[in-house]
Amino acid sequence: MREIGEVLRGVASKLLNSGEVDLVLGYTRGESSHVSVPYVATSPEETGNLCFDGTSSMALSKYLLQDNFAGKKTALIVKGCDYRAVKLSISENRIERGQVYLIGVDCPGMHQSPFCMSCEYKSPPADAVDVLLTGVEAATRLEVSSHRRALPEIEAIERMSEHDRFEYWKRQFNRCKHCYTCRNACPVCTCRVCLFDRENPEFIDAAKDQLAQHQFYHVIRAFHVADRCVGCGECARVCPEGVPLHLLHQKLQRELDKFYGRYRAGIDELPTPLSHAHAHEPDFFGKVGKQ
Amino acid sequence: MRASIKTESLESLLTACEGLANKYRTFVSTSEDGVTGFRPLDHMTKEQRQAAATIALDNKPTVGSIKSFFFPDSEIYIKFARQGRKVEQTKLEVMGRQLILGVKACDLKSVEMIDKVFLSEPVDNLYLEKREKTTVIAAVCHQFGETCSCHEFGIAPVASAADLVLRRGSVDEVYLTAQTAKGEELVGDLLAQGCFVVCEHMPRSVYESASPQLSAMQVQKRMDELFESPLWDKLAKTCLGCGTCTYYCPTCHCYDIRDFSRRDQGVRYRTWDSCMFSNFTNMAGGHNPRPTRSDRLRNRFFHKLNYFVKKHGELACVGCGRCAELCPVGISISSVLKEIGGDLHES
Numbered sequence: 142m143r144e145i146g147e148v149l150r151g152v153a154s155k156l157l158n159s160g161e162v163d164l165v166l167g168y169t170r171g172e173s174s175h176v177s178v179p180y181v182a183t184s185p186e187e188t189g190n191l192c193f194d195g196t197s198s199m200a201l202s203k204y205l206l207q208d209n210f211a212g213k214k215t216a217l218i219v220k221g222c223d224y225r226a227v228k229l230s231i232s233e234n235r236i237e238r239g240q241v242y243l244i245g246v247d248c249p250g251m252h253q254s255p256f257c258m259s260c261e262y263k264s265p266p267a268d269a270v271d272v273l274l275t276g277v278e279a280a281t282r283l284e285v286s287s288h289r290r291a292l293p294e295i296e297a298i299e300r301m302s303e304h305d306r307f308e309y310w311k312r313q314f315n316r317c318k319h320c321y322t323c324r325n326a327c328p329v330c331t332c333r334v335c336l337f338d339r340e341n342p343e344f345i346d347a348a349k350d351q352l353a354q355h356q357f358y359h360v361i362r363a364f365h366v367a368d369r370c371v372g373c374g375e376c377a378r379v380c381p382e383g384v385p386l387h388l389l390h391q392k393l394q395r396e397l398d399k400f401y402g403r404y405r406a407g408i409d410e411l412p413t414p415l416s417h418a419h420a421h422e423p424d425f426f427g428k429v430g431k432q
Numbered sequence: 433m434r435a436s437i438k439t440e441s442l443e444s445l446l447t448a449c450e451g452l453a454n455k456y457r458t459f460v461s462t463s464e465d466g467v468t469g470f471r472p473l474d475h476m477t478k479e480q481r482q483a484a485a486t487i488a489l490d491n492k493p494t495v496g497s498i499k500s501f502f503f504p505d506s507e508i509y510i511k512f513a514r515q516g517r518k519v520e521q522t523k524l525e526v527m528g529r530q531l532i533l534g535v536k537a538c539d540l541k542s543v544e545m546i547d548k549v550f551l552s553e554p555v556d557n558l559y560l561e562k563r564e565k566t567t568v569i570a571a572v573c574h575q576f577g578e579t580c581s582c583h584e585f586g587i588a589p590v591a592s593a594a595d596l597v598l599r600r601g602s603v604d605e606v607y608l609t610a611q612t613a614k615g616e617e618l619v620g621d622l623l624a625q626g627c628f629v630v631c632e633h634m635p636r637s638v639y640e641s642a643s644p645q646l647s648a649m650q651v652q653k654r655m656d657e658l659f660e661s662p663l664w665d666k667l668a669k670t671c672l673g674c675g676t677c678t679y680y681c682p683t684c685h686c687y688d689i690r691d692f693s694r695r696d697q698g699v700r701y702r703t704w705d706s707c708m709f710s711n712f713t714n715m716a717g718g719h720n721p722r723p724t725r726s727d728r729l730r731n732r733f734f735h736k737l738n739y740f741v742k743k744h745g746e747l748a749c750v751g752c753g754r755c756a757e758l759c760p761v762g763i764s765i766s767s768v769l770k771e772i773g774g775d776l777h778e779s
Contacts, residue, residue, distance in 0.1 A: 171762040172756060172762060172764070172766065172767055173578065173579075173756075176762065178670070178761050178762030179670040179761050179762075180670065181666075181669045181670065199760065199761065203672075204669070204670070207669075207725070208724065209665065209668065209669055209724075209725075209726075210669075312464070312465070313465065316464070316465075316467065316469075318496075318505055318675075318679045318704070319675070320674050320675035320676045320678075320679045320680075320706070321674050321675060321709075322672065322674040322675070322676045322760060324674075325672040325673055325674040326672055326674070326760055338709070338710065338711055340711075346690070346692045347506075347688060347690055347703045347705075348506045348690075348692065348701060348703055349505040349506045349703055349704065350504070350505065350506040351506070375760075378760070379674075379676075379760040381467075381495055381676055381679075381680055381758045382467050382495070382496075383465055383466050383467040
């Protein structure tokens with residue numbers, strides 16, 4: 142069986158050679174041998190630098206929103222979760238399907254990802270991508286089981302007393318420096334201008350030592366992405382301070398499922414649960430909704 | 433001859449520091465939820481105290497650098513309140529003395545670099561006050577961490593700018609050598625605590641001095657040739673535009689000044705800002721001289737590898753490796769130094 146990276150380099154080279162795409166957005170080996178970093182191949186020769194393995198965790202579709210990809214047809218490597226983000230961005234009119242060539246990969250699971258051990262969507266659907274690469278060697282494949290309970294940490298936090306739970310999140314948030322890495326790496330955080338890059342509203346402030354400001358940022362962001370979270374785990378991976386943001390987003394998603402039925406972003410069609418409202422739905426912020 | 437003292441373990445040093453709580457607030461490098469950083473000794477859990485024994489003496493710097501002790505991420509410096517038709521300033525609490533334990537040579541060197549900016553005329557008094565009221569104990573590294581490259585920049589593991597240098601003995605004992613007047617004062621304070629003894633010999637580190645391998649001049653010259661290079665566009669394609677590199681870099685020191693007010697009272701504070709953010713150079717009226725990620729990324733690396741050399745004669749990098757470790761897309765000083773090519777070493 143050929144290594145997936147080799148097949149990938151062949152596909153990428155052919156795409157650039159034929160002029161079918163202008164760029165191939167994938168991964169290359171980082172400075173250290175156990176990381177891979179995003180890489181843009183612009184010529185068939187450069188495709189030799191591409192690689193894919195259990196460290197290629199970065200969700201790449203976010204880059205397509207940048208000006209330097211505008212008007213260029215880009216081939217994009219997508220794992221199962223990445224495809225969900227791409228589908229969401231396409232249906233929300235942030236990415237044009239015709240602008241991208243999707244190279245799906247049957248994902249072996251990312252090392253140290255809290256999500257991959259219980260992932261149900263490793264591979265993008267074969268009919269949704271332009272080509273689907275399989276054949277990651279069994280030796281490098283994570284033991285993935287959909288029966289494994291996903292994120293047991295959430296239940297551990299649920300079992301805490303209200304006071305302990307508040308202290309837990311206070312301690313986590315108080316380390317935040319507002320570097321916005323979580324926001325910038327999140328493939329479904331796709332606003333054109335982020336609320337936190339604006340000079341107003343006045344309640345949002347640049348202070349990094351105020352718990353209220355940490356709560357504004359993380360809780361507002363959680364509500365903006367929870368129903369659209371595709372479970373790539375990047376927010377937690379990139380955070381320099383190790384804030385387990387994925388737990389917050391996934392907990393909210395579980396709560397939403399209780400009220401609105403199960404919704405899987407990037408698999409089920411729009412609208413997402415929080416992007417619309419019906420008169421009969423519970424209104425937690427209204428006069429009668431409070432339980 | 434500078435005074436050296438020793439005690440049986442780091443734990444007994446921590447206990448002695450607790451005895452000095454009236455004089456200094458002590459911060460020690462340890463871990464919280466798996467992330468290394470400096471935490472106040474009076475708020476440390478038992479586990480964090482135990483972890484300090486390995487982390488403070490480890491061969492790599494903490495995730496957050498010590499710059500935040502002199503240049504906090506947010507710092508209120510004026511409080512004001514309105515009373516009737518008058519606006520009055522309210523007094524701020526005067527900070528006490530602080531003691532930082534477990535600092536690495538790279539971080540100390542970065543403070544010397546920030547000194548050049550904040551302590552030259554006009555002196556930044558907020559920074560100066562913290563520098564004067566802080567005593568730093570540097571812990572000597574015994575080998576290089578995975579992403580460390582301090583040796584490239586001529587930084588020896590024995591931090592020359594530290595008030596005291598801490599060395600590990602062959603067992604658990606720790607040796608402290610004073611290097612400044614503040615260091616001598618602390619040695620006196622610790623001896624008075626009773627668990628230290630004066631010693632004449634102490635373990636030597638692997639090497640006590642280093643000379644730079646990278647030539648600041650060569651790097652600066654090479655960068656001069658690259659202002660219009662396509663390299664910056666190439667790097668900007670994968671840059672996320674977040675503030676991790678700047679906030680965790682020990683030599684980055686840009687800030688913003690803001691007011692925050694509610695009803696009849698408010699504060700003026702300064703807070704870290706990042707040249708990687710699009711609103712960093714956004715002007716009133718909407719003009720932005722660095723409109724693209726490529727412009728901003730180029731500016732950051734020019735500041736480190738070119739402008740700082742022209743102004744202060746050295747590269748604004750200490751090889752701590754934080755950017756290499758924390759940048760989610762692998763853009764770091766060392767990766768850029770490789771990209772720019774040319775012979776950058778001292779002949």
